Amino acid sequence: MSLRLSTVILPVDRWHEGGRATWQRAEELGFHTAYTYDHLSWRTFRDGPWFGALPTLTAAATATERLRLGTLVTSPNFRHPVTLAKELISLDDVSGGRVTLGIGAGGNGFDATALGQEAWTPKERADRFAEFVPLLDRLLTEDAVSQRGTFYSAEEARNIPGCVQRPRLPFAVAATGPRGLRLAARHGQAWVTTGDPKLYETGTPEESVEALRGQIGRLGAACEEAGRDVADLGKVLLHGFTPDRNRPLDSVDAFVEFAGRHQELGFTEIAVHWPIAGSDFAADQAVFEKIATEAVGQLF
Numbered sequence: 001m002s003l004r005l006s007t008v009i010l011p012v013d014r015w016h017e018g019g020r021a022t023w024q025r026a027e028e029l030g031f032h033t034a035y036t037y038d039h040l041s042w043r044t045f046r047d048g049p050w051f052g053a054l055p056t057l058t059a060a061a062t063a064t065e066r067l068r069l070g071t072l073v074t075s076p077n078f079r080h081p082v083t084l085a086k087e088l089i090s091l092d093d094v095s096g097g098r099v100t101l102g103i104g105a106g107g108n109g110f111d112a113t114a115l116g117q118e119a120w121t122p123k124e125r126a127d128r129f130a131e132f133v134p135l136l137d138r139l140l141t142e143d144a145v146s147q148r149g150t151f152y153s154a155e156e157a158r159n160i161p162g163c164v165q166r167p168r169l170p171f172a173v174a175a176t177g178p179r180g181l182r183l184a185a186r187h188g189q190a191w192v193t194t195g196d197p198k199l200y201e202t203g204t205p206e207e208s209v210e211a212l213r214g215q216i217g218r219l220g221a222a223c224e225e226a227g228r229d230v231a232d233l234g235k236v237l238l239h240g241f242t243p244d245r246n247r248p249l250d251s252v253d254a255f256v257e258f259a260g261r262h263q264e265l266g267f268t269e270i271a272v273h274w275p276i277a278g279s280d281f282a283a284d285q286a287v288f289e290k291i292a293t294e295a296v297g298q299l300f
Helices: 018-028 053-063 081-095 122-141 178-187 205-226 251-265 285-293
Strands: 006-008 032-037 069-073 099-103 144-147 154-157 171-174 192-193 234-239 269-273
Touching: 006 285, 018 032, 018 053, 032 053, 032 099, 032 269, 053 069, 053 081, 069 081, 069 171, 081 099, 081 122, 081 154, 122 144, 122 154, 122 171, 122 178, 171 178, 178 192, 178 205, 192 205, 205 234, 205 251
Parallel strands: 006 032, 006 269, 032 069, 069 099, 099 171, 171 192, 192 234, 234 269
Antiparallel strands: 144 154
8 A cells, every 4th residue: 555644733813814724734735635634732832832732723624625634543541432423513514524533542641630630540541441442433423322331322323424434434543552453453444653751751763663664564464353354454653753753854755765665664644744844843834845845755
């Protein structure tokens, strides 16, 4: 499968002061999908502007025509399957069926406690995620759903007419642990990883490649258990969190070398962050745009 190049546009700009233009430029440059983070705020951007993911994606849907749109990723930290399903069906309709839901178990940080709850442990997050994903799957594919769960319930939740995309919009499930990988195998149309976080500070690119090889191997085992061919799942690498950091965006050649290594592992899509000056995602805009238009054509 050929490699797709996507981008992640963080929701930090007012729509009429650069936001709309960025999403339209992403379409002009030929990116496959433009994602955004589904957070209430995020790390170093916490004290600055940060807009909601789903309203931003809805606006982007009206400002573009071909570009796929998505979250990378949505989590249970502040979402409920019933209300999320209704919003996703609406977004899928507005976009004409161009939405992918990136979804993960979430983590610690502002989102984890913004609703007043105590931060969940990794096991508690995994427990909730294991209930969240199957219920959301049902809500997006069935006209009416009633289900009583430990964490999430639905009572005659109706979602007519359903998604434009059938049987529902695709899930890209972010996971590295065994329970998450099983969810990806059972419910995902794609799998998402950022690499091994333990290697970010002190690891090497070579160690990162081996760690990713192991993750794909475990995904394959989960797919075999679920009776699926791992080749049927897209494999998405969210760039910027491996030991390479942002160096692959220094030049077209550097990116082609980075992307080629990961394409050989089996990745089908790489998502790169749209440059934001003065942040962890700073990069030369001209080089970034050259990568968008030239790099994929050098990969086979």
